[in-house]
Amino acid sequence: MPRRLSASRFVASAPLLLASLCLAILPAADKPATDTDSKVEIVPRAKRPDAKQDVPRGDIRVQSTLVLIPVTVTDPLNRFVTGLDRENFRVFEDKSEQKVTHFASEDAPLSIGVVFDISGSMGSKLLKSREAVAQFFKTANPEDEFFLVEFNDRPQLVVDFTTRLEEIQNRLTFTQSRGRTALLDAVYMALNTMKKARNPRKALLIISDGGDNSSRYTESEVKGRVREADVQIYAIGIFEPISSRGRTPEEMAGPSLLSEIAEQTGGREFPVDNLNELPDVAAKIGVELRNQYILGYTPSNLERDGKYRKVQVKLVQPRGLPPLRASWRLGYYAPTQ
Numbered sequence: 521m522p523r524r525l526s527a528s529r530f531v532a533s534a535p536l537l538l539a540s541l542c543l544a545i546l547p548a549a550d551k552p553a554t555d556t557d558s559k560v561e562i563v564p565r566a567k568r569p570d571a572k573q574d575v576p577r578g579d580i581r582v583q584s585t586l587v588l589i590p591v592t593v594t595d596p597l598n599r600f601v602t603g604l605d606r607e608n609f610r611v612f613e614d615k616s617e618q619k620v621t622h623f624a625s626e627d628a629p630l631s632i633g634v635v636f637d638i639s640g641s642m643g644s645k646l647l648k649s650r651e652a653v654a655q656f657f658k659t660a661n662p663e664d665e666f667f668l669v670e671f672n673d674r675p676q677l678v679v680d681f682t683t684r685l686e687e688i689q690n691r692l693t694f695t696q697s698r699g700r701t702a703l704l705d706a707v708y709m710a711l712n713t714m715k716k717a718r719n720p721r722k723a724l725l726i727i728s729d730g731g732d733n734s735s736r737y738t739e740s741e742v743k744g745r746v747r748e749a750d751v752q753i754y755a756i757g758i759f760e761p762i763s764s765r766g767r768t769p770e771e772m773a774g775p776s777l778l779s780e781i782a783e784q785t786g787g788r789e790f791p792v793d794n795l796n797e798l799p800d801v802a803a804k805i806g807v808e809l810r811n812q813y814i815l816g817y818t819p820s821n822l823e824r825d826g827k828y829r830k831v832q833v834k835l836v837q838p839r840g841l842p843p844l845r846a847s848w849r850l851g852y853y854a855p856t857q
Contacts, residue, residue, distance in 0.1 A: 613829050635669045635707060673699040
């Protein structure tokens, strides 16, 4: 009997975990499936009591080098596909096939930071941006925890880690826009805050309308911090149309800045020029965070040379299903010690 195609309501966006000699890899999605429809399409998934769960729902600690790769699988309609097994995946590092020793596909709690732009140019965009956060929260797992960093001339941690989503939403209700945009400083602060996370799976959601014009940290410094952190980053860039006379130099640079930051970690940047699309895009990000398989392997190349290792994931197509597509990180940097 062919396997039943299904899509999950929730996803485990598994971050990479360090043990005494464990290699941290920053997940970064490759070849993300395109979706011209901004609405999230979900096919409910029945609970499978016999579902395989080779990796526990919690921290993974090993005594040897372990690379964990989050993989998203979609069908031709861009729906997330669940119910696949370890045998449906093959992993290659620098063209050499690796043995997948850890496999997980179940939901797990997330620690999430919301990085929210309150600079002067966000005035007319705040209402829909608040709605976007509310829609994102609707995809939350009850065991998730969240914090809120707001930023204009400088970033501020206004709500530390909490499971009470209303605390963040209430704070956003009274937010006013003013000042310049210290986006890079805000990302740096959020990554530092994430060090206090209690869940091994971590992510940031950035909502901003432009590039940086007020940070102390440089792009290279923040990108370096992003590569070191074990945090997946998604960004929504709210931009004026390219033809608009109101498009500032910072907004012109914004899409590439947000995209480069997100792609390093396995997340994505979603450019939005229609404010009404914001809530649907945020919900889509929430669903994507919760529809990933986690593949773990000990690399055959154990050299600690700091070099970039290319990773490729190939799907073994299940019988009876339409052609499936996988998204994964292109590679990682080996440790140097």
